[in-house]
Amino acid sequence: MLTKKIQEFLSKDQFETPFLVVDLDIVAKNYQKLVDQLPGVDVFYAVKANPAIPVLELLRDFDSNFDTASIQEIELCLKLGVSPECLSFGHTVKKERDILRAFNLGVKTFAFDSLPELEKIARAAPSTNVFCRFLTPNDGADWPLTDKFGCSPDIAADLLCQAVGLGLNPLGVSFHIGSQQKKPSNWSIALEKARRIFDVTSERGVNLSFLNLGGGFPSQYRVPSCNIEQHTEEIKKGMKKLFDDKVIRAVIEPGRFIVGDAGIIQSEVVLVSQKKYSDHKRWVYLDIGKFGGLPEVLNEAIQYEIKTPYDNEKVGPVVIAGPTCDEVDILYDHSGYQLPLKLSIGDKIEILSAGAYSASYSSVGFNGFPPLKEYYI
Amino acid sequence: MLTKKIQEFLSKDQFETPFLVVDLDIVAKNYQKLVDQLPGVDVFYAVKANPAIPVLELLRDFDSNFDTASIQEIELCLKLGVSPECLSFGHTVKKERDILRAFNLGVKTFAFDSLPELEKIARAAPSTNVFCRFLTPNDGADWPLTDKFGCSPDIAADLLCQAVGLGLNPLGVSFHIGSQQKKPSNWSIALEKARRIFDVTSERGVNLSFLNLGGGFPSQYRVPSCNIEQHTEEIKKGMKKLFDDKVIRAVIEPGRFIVGDAGIIQSEVVLVSQKKYSDHKRWVYLDIGKFGGLPEVLNEAIQYEIKTPYDNEKVGPVVIAGPTCDEVDILYDHSGYQLPLKLSIGDKIEILSAGAYSASYSSVGFNGFPPLKEYYI
Numbered sequence A, B: 001m002l003t004k005k006i007q008e009f010l011s012k013d014q015f016e017t018p019f020l021v022v023d024l025d026i027v028a029k030n031y032q033k034l035v036d037q038l039p040g041v042d043v044f045y046a047v048k049a050n051p052a053i054p055v056l057e058l059l060r061d062f063d064s065n066f067d068t069a070s071i072q073e074i075e076l077c078l079k080l081g082v083s084p085e086c087l088s089f090g091h092t093v094k095k096e097r098d099i100l101r102a103f104n105l106g107v108k109t110f111a112f113d114s115l116p117e118l119e120k121i122a123r124a125a126p127s128t129n130v131f132c133r134f135l136t137p138n139d140g141a142d143w144p145l146t147d148k149f150g151c152s153p154d155i156a157a158d159l160l161c162q163a164v165g166l167g168l169n170p171l172g173v174s175f176h177i178g179s180q181q182k183k184p185s186n187w188s189i190a191l192e193k194a195r196r197i198f199d200v201t202s203e204r205g206v207n208l209s210f211l212n213l214g215g216g217f218p219s220q221y222r223v224p225s226c227n228i229e230q231h232t233e234e235i236k237k238g239m240k241k242l243f244d245d246k247v248i249r250a251v252i253e254p255g256r257f258i259v260g261d262a263g264i265i266q267s268e269v270v271l272v273s274q275k276k277y278s279d280h281k282r283w284v285y286l287d288i289g290k291f292g293g294l295p296e297v298l299n300e301a302i303q304y305e306i307k308t309p310y311d312n313e314k315v316g317p318v319v320i321a322g323p324t325c326d327e328v329d330i331l332y333d334h335s336g337y338q339l340p341l342k343l344s345i346g347d348k349i350e351i352l353s354a355g356a357y358s359a360s361y362s363s364v365g366f367n368g369f370p371p372l373k374e375y376y377i
Helices: A004-011 A024-037 A053-061 A071-079 A096-104 A115-124 A153-165 A186-203 A228-243 A295-300 B004-011 B024-037 B053-061 B071-079 B096-104 B115-124 B153-165 B186-203 B228-243 B256-262 B295-300
Strands: A019-022 A041-046 A065-068 A087-089 A109-112 A129-133 A141-143 A169-174 A179-181 A210-212 A249-252 A263-273 A282-286 A315-321 A330-332 A338-340 A348-351 A373-376 B019-022 B041-046 B065-068 B087-089 B109-112 B129-133 B141-143 B169-174 B179-181 B210-212 B249-252 B263-273 B282-286 B315-321 B330-332 B338-340 B348-351 B373-376
Touching (some): A004 A019, A024 A041, A024 A053, A024 A228, A065 A071, A071 A096, A109 A115, A115 A153, A153 A186, A186 A228, A263 B115, A295 A330, B004 B019, B019 B024, B024 B053, B024 B228, B024 B256, B053 B071, B053 B256, B065 B071, B071 B096, B096 B115, B109 B115, B129 B210, B153 B169, B153 B186, B169 B186, B256 B263
Parallel strands (some): A019 A373, A041 A065, A041 A249, A065 A087, A169 A210, A210 A249, A282 A315, B019 B373, B041 B065, B041 B249, B065 B087, B087 B109, B109 B129, B129 B169, B210 B249, B282 B315
Antiparallel strands (some): A141 A179, A263 A348, A315 A338, B019 B263, B263 B282, B263 B348, B315 B330, B315 B338
């Protein structure tokens, strides 16, 4: 969103492009919106979406919990005064020495999706709480999910029962319906699978009480996605239908939804050119690309809305390319992007909803370009 | 290559994985090999392939020239004592203020592939040498080339003639047959196009004298590529046939060939797991992936050879995944990789020929993981 605060920041024209600027008021608003929409559900902010200190401090002051992907993220949160009780080591694949470090720092909740990982946790973090991520359909997600995280529900049920014998406390399950998910109906499929795991383990004497719904709540990109209410309504409906008889702790792990729309990237047009006399599709080269903070343009998966100084003027087809010498550093070629014919070298453009999964992916210095600058206002 | 020097380095087991270790003797050997194979052709090392200071210093001491992609790379080379005469600002898309900075630092040779870029150079770096990159077929390349750099040969000829009127010195042309190119026959197609540009401009009174053959020379990955001699023979044959009557300066811009085989990445197996009872394909999670220094596994384009402690033992199919919480951080799923059944958590593996296009692409800290460590021995 080009909020008033961001517009004022940009109007001062103080920094060389490219940079990310995030309006913290929107971060707060998005957080509050989720809390309001899902009363009784605890938020664990997915730190990986944007680990900037001002974002973490703001959410800490809102008493958010944090879903962390690494020991480094855990140490960062603790340094900012977050209690270890509010942290979940949510990555299902961890080095045993990192589990141990987290345990020694007071972290008590760990994710897993395989027996060897469960055994690591049992050795390095005895008597702690564990939850198992299971696989659920994620079609309809813009940012593709694979089978990388999670196991089949029958394995999940077996492992949760085995956890007891390993001296661990099997809390419950987690799943992820896919990032930037356009099909809220996937929630009910996942919730049914979750309930089935609760039932199967219960039959074996293991009573689960924790339901981690993951993320998937969308930001607004070029093609409008469904709104947050469509997601939360599905969740509430599914919870009522399937978990009304259970006393459980339900949690969500939003990342993109909290910070995505809060940030924009300003970039400069470095060149507009023509490749062939016979081809009038222009090539527009920006000073940001795939390796400078926009990894989610991979395979043109996330299609950002782009603002230019001439948005009401006549447009024409373009290929939009990044600044590096790498030939694959192209943002959009096959997605039908059109930009104003007036757009020319030196113009500033804004890439909207770029607050999530951007700056922290910047390369350390490919082609010698420095990492993306970040401002939090 | 697991050279003796690298093996000794690894045997000391002094550093936590993941890291890149580069044997500088191989860098020197590769450089010398190209010089020997192509007498009279000047080498411009493509700094972007690996901008580590020990690599640049070594090549500086061999009197190499340097192909640079950014003002930052230019400043780095100059800081190391490279003469600006030995630098080419080889990126065809540059900010005008960066061209000016390069000009003020003494750089005299600039690439372009469009009229607006030529005009930028004319304004910011008057009276300097320019060469135009044209498009040529690049099928057969493992790392895909697009039309991102270069223009059609007819545009190239027109622009080189226009350069004179803009007060610039039109040196000649450049092209790129594609990175990790398996079809050396592409050289003759490109050389014929180049000759045609020389002839067309000559008819208009502009005599070119510079032929930049680009890169494309392969490293050795999982499936053996053609060897360097097949490339250099094609070049020599083509040059003799097409440019024997011309007095020209021919240059090459190798990057991957110089540093690729010289480096290996050591990584640790973090988890080996099973997703479904019905699927016996194992998932092997490493502590390095797409966002930690292996960008060229994108779409499984570059297929690295992987060494394990059990290379003569029985193998089985695997998906190989990276350490981040990003679902797309998978190295290989569809390329038929097999790894030893014995491979387990904590084992160290080596990713061979990883000296090029690796460390400098590492993310600054996605998931909190630090950038890839590098050692030059």
